[in-house]
Amino acid sequence: MSAAVAAAAAETRPPPPALNGALNGHALLNGDRRWEDHFLPTPLRLDDKIRAQKIEARISKMVLCGATLRRVADVFEHEIEAGLQERPSSLQMENTYVPELPDGTEEGSFLALDLGGTNFRVLFLELRSGQLVQEKVKQYHISDALRLGPGDDLFNFLADCVQDFICAEGMENDTFSLGFTFSFPMKQHSISSGELITWTKSFKCGGLEGVDVAALLQQCLRARNLDVTVRVLLNDTTGTLVAGAHADPAVGIGVILGTGSNGCYMERAERVQHWERPHQTVHDVCVDVEWGAFGDNGCLNFLRTEFDDEVDARSLLVASFTFEKYIGGKYLGEILTSVLSALARDKLFPAAPRPSFLQTAHVSLFEEENCAGEVSRTLAALHDACGADVTLSSADALVAQHVAHVISNRAAQLVSVCISTLLRRMDRPYVGVAVDGSVYKHHPRIAHLMDKYITLLAPDHPFSLRGAEDGSGKGSALTAAIAARIAVRES
The missing domain is CATH 3.30.420.40 (ATPase, nucleotide binding domain)
Incomplete structure (x- = not known):
């Protein structure tokens, strides 16, 4: 292992993950680091420090600080309120009944x-x-x-x-x-x-x-x-919430983080404007946020980078599902391709990957090797993506791993903003968050990063992240059983 690889391994390997929600937001601030600094990805470490600095500068707009995340949270809260009141919003805030x-x-x-x-x-x-x-x-x-x-x-x-x-x-x-x-x-x-x-x-x-x-x-x-x-x-998000609550009655939020992304939560009934049936006895109701479209009205334009513009322009649904294109598994590989291609144009990376070759599975692979301090599979994937005739070094692999880390870190931050905002709205002593989806299940860091960032953003709201299985099947049947129970009670 080269000195650069060894140094990167020491810098990027995360600590063993704590139990979900076990981190304490106040304890995180008791060290020497400022609150803002806890959101920063691990720096790129290369023997060629000038190259590392240029790469960091080139992708700096993808690195979100705590202040930016608070701004996203404020916008999300505003869009939630507008959607619940049936005013113009990029969030559907659908009453699931x-x-x-x-x-x-x-x-x-x-x-x-x-x-x-x-x-x-x-x-x-x-x-x-x-x-x-x-x-x-x-x-x-x-x-x-x-x-x-x-x-x-x-x-x-x-x-x-x-x-x-x-x-x-x-x-x-x-x-x-x-x-x-x-x-x-x-x-x-x-x-x-x-x-x-x-x-x-x-x-x-x-x-x-x-x-x-x-x-x-x-x-x-x-x-x-x-x-x-x-x-x-x-939908599958509501099913995830129901399936999660079947396993843990404290679950009140459901999240999908897979090819696409969405969330739902139990909202107080009096806050929901749209009702088409009597609801005098309803205390809480599940609201489907549909946060994949968050920002479609331009409210998140301050987040956009040239890489996001490029991915959006190549997508099937241009100028829609804005938020999903930052965090969804359908797009993370495309962002990786866009960034590495830009670095190649600037002579900071050997060659641009072939279009659509790198997938979200590669982002997870690069992150996995980054955590382990290895580069062999990263290099093999890059050779396949860029061409066997392209000369690639261990340092190039570290660059690709760092880009994957920055992309993953941003995705974890943004979905954590949504969850932390819902935790604050619900304001319960404790809330379980049921999460399903391939990115959550298979990405080596994402659950740990989400646990950390949610804690930092909502330090006074205890929670736990728990994997939910088959919300789209089991959750659907359970919801039918709930409906049958309610029908008998009201008959």
């Missing part, structure tokens, strides 16, 4: 449908005294023709899959309540009704914008003589 979380009394057998990607799942779950005692799952592939064709074709296919699943399990004569996870922006009218606002990801079916997708699914199920009632319509 989910008025309570699992309490251990959930009973019965339920179906769940999970639509959010090219693979669609049908699930059967049996609950006894709130515990999952049986689960069956079948996965179906959604073709390009269905994802891009008429919306009616897609929903008829979904109903065909439900029928296939029920018949395969010998349950065609049974009666079911169903939870439908539809992970696209919606305007909800009730816990079981909502209109598609816009398709995202790889979907663009015609004729469905403004259509009540739950009612359409119900229509298709009835056409097949299936005794299945759509009780709940929700």
Whole structure:
């Protein structure tokens, strides 16, 4: 190992992660470092100090200080209030009409449908005294023709899959309540009704914008003589919150940090302007923030760098999903490519990576090797990305690792701003935060960084980050059980 690599390893290896939320914001300030300094990424250490300084200067706009993060928090809070009051905002702040979380009394057998990607799942779950005692799952592939064709074709296919699943399990004569996870922006009218606002990801079916997708699914199920009632319509973020609360009743925030990103939380009912049903007995209600679009109205332009502009210009949805492009797994690899390409143009890196070659998995790989003080796999990936004829050194690998670290650090900071703001709004003695998504699960540093930054930004609000599994499936069925419980109580 070279001296530069060894030095970088010592500088960048994080301490063993504490239990989520165990860090104390006040204790963090008892050392010699200022509050601001705790947000800075580890400096780039190279034998060539002039090169290191030039690289740091070139990417300095991606390094966010504490004051900038507080400004983001202030803007986020303003957008939250505007959205809740149905004033112009880049945050949808959608009322999901989910008025309570699992309490251990959930009973019965339920179906769940999970639509959010090219693979669609049908699930059967049996609950006894709130515990999952049986689960069956079948996965179906959604073709390009269905994802891009008429919306009616897609929903008829979904109903065909439900029928296939029920018949395969010998349950065609049974009666079911169903939870439908539809992970696209919606305007909800009730816990079981909502209109598609816009398709995202790889979907663009015609004729469905403004259509009540739950009612359409119900229509298709009835056409097949299936005794299945759509009780709940929700997205994967709400499902993550519900699944997390099933494991820990203190959970009050759900977060997705994967290919895309979003959050939801339990808000006081009187703060929510949009209601389409009586709610006098509702104390709290789950609000879907839809923070992927945070900044689409220009309120976060002070954060943008030339690298973000480049990634946005190359994206399928230009000038939209602004915040998601800072933190989502779909984009972190693209930011890495953009930065390394700029450094190559400035003769600070050997060559620009091929477009779209570096993915978020490479960001995680570079970070993993950075933590371990290694460079071999980083060099191999860079050779593949830049070309086998390009000469790359250990120092070049350290540069790429540092860029990945700065990108990851910014992503952790920004999602932490959102979570810390929600913690302050909820103002509870303790809140569990259920998190799902590939970036959270597979990035070697992100959970530790989020724990640190949330603590710094909301030092008086104890919390814990906990991984949540299958909110889009299990959470959907649990929410259907909650809806069934409420219906019995109100009948």
